[in-house]
Amino acid sequence: MPHDPDPPPAKKFKPGSVFFRSDYNKPGMLLPRKGNATTPIDIQRKQLPIYQAKPQLLNQLRQLHNAILIGETGSGKTTQIPQYLYESGIGRQGIIAITQPRRVAAISLAGRVAEEKRTQLGKLVGYTVRFEDVTSWETKLKFVTDGMLLREAIGDPLLLRYTVVILDEAHERTVHTDVLFGVVKTAQRRRRELNKIPLKVIVMSATMDVDLFSEYFNKSPVLYLEGRQHPIQIYYTKQPQSDYLQAALVSVFQIHQEAPPSHDILVFMTGQEEIEALARTCRDIAKHLPDGCGPMVVIPLYASLPPAQQLRVFQPAPKGSRKVILSTNIAETSVTISGIKYVIDTGMVKAKRFNPDSGLEVLAVQQVSKAQAWQRAGRAGREDSGSCYRLYTEQEFDNFIPMTVPEIQRCNLAGVMLQLMALGIPDVMNFDFMSKPSPEAIRSAVEHLELLGAVEKKEGQVLLTALGKKMASFPLEPRYARTILLSTDFSCSEEILSIVSLLSVNSVLYSPPARREEVLAARKKFTSSEGDHMTLLNIYRAFKKVSGNKDWCRENFINSRNMVLVKEVQAQLKEICLKLNLKLESCGANTGNIRRCLAHGMFAKPAYVVFNELLQTSHCYMRDLCLVDADWLLDAAPEYFGRKLHPVKR
């Protein structure tokens, strides 16, 4: 069956990685249709594919309590459906919420819809994300991150302010979306039982595999919307590739030698190190290309890159040059780059898993799912038709798992379980998850919460303690929340608030490997013999002393963006502490108190150090260590350490 009707752009560079063609036959595709920036906004709205379906769509949505909506990128579903509902009076008694997994999406979508409604953002149309609430009493269409709506549900489990909740990007299956599924389903049922205004739930997905959604929401009907995705030609390798990096390199230069220079290439890879290595190799080879082959601009893209360098992916390459972007899966959803004509998919991704027995997190390279491979391919067809070169055979693709395992089945559930309890869910052990986590993962999470004193078991029931209730009010991992709550006992709440803020954002340290010596020299100034936490605290204090000066950050290899985030988190945590009447005080030079407090909050592993993270990559790592005394640990959790340190012989 496989044949080779249309060989790849070139095979001059190195034979052996020839692709053959397969038809891109995902449903719901339209031929290219160009948008027009000068078209008035209400005409633009009517040109969207969804506009044709508006009457039937509203008819259906008016009657249904639940609906699943499949719409591809460009269908206009996210911006139009909330407006259609509002304009036709559906859900007028309350607010229509549209959830998004990402902050930027919530913010920009709200901006777009406000513009279409010709109103000021924050009036009829608004958004709520962490640290930012642009809504008012007038707001009827509210874009919100799923995590934010979940937090809101702790104060109002029936979501009574809302008449419609639209869960967008549901196919991504973030932990927050998954928990929300259960929360809205419960709220719907309870509101019916209590004779309150009904809650309409619309689940929106960009992929076809929605049986689970439909099944979960009482076999609710599935509605289809045409998108504006352009055709994408898929190519597979004829033979399995033993070295996907080598295969990627060959493919980049094959395309480079044949395709017009204005056609940019996006390569999906797994991480910073291999991206930087391949970038160097590409640049070296590009210097020695035959005549007639244009120059190449190679741009790495991954999340830990400083913002200024991330922005380079949006700059067009100089005329006659080709842009080649080497990216992690950040370009799958979070960063959208225009002008991509070719996608090269290595078929690999780095993903985190959690082992509930050992408490060990594993970050490892693995194969992508089919859904993820389609998502990657789709990045080539955003403005025009494109091509996707898969560095694996069609048989290999057939053996990929259909969908990425939902995050809720891969992560530490301690925070999720605590949140469910705070929501007043009666039987958390048997919560109605759409995709159930393993019983071990649930049990391990509840045990962890028990050790932290957040829950207690009574007559087979798991109950939230007063401490647990306070812990749930912090937007933090439970152990961090507990550490803060304990800090008043050690008179060091000021310091602990700073340290927990530092630990709860991505690293504030920026360490370009090429400048290793300089980095070490700069860091030395802040290093504390008492451990990483104290070092971080030193850095934070120095940062505040210079009022967050950006030059200072650059000179000291500090990531200023993350540092600003630390400040915002710290302010938020402080506010919560004040609401809980927690005394804020500093321990001054008595740093032993800080470490003692850390030991009490984060004791969950071997004695003598407490750590921030236990992670397995090529080796097993403990990150962010802090020296503690063994008897502090025994003092913190006598039962736990009595068992772990002196195992009973049988």
Next chain:
DNA sequence: GAGCACTGC
């Protein structure tokens, strides 16, 4: 002496 995908409250 080597290292860490991506979000979010």
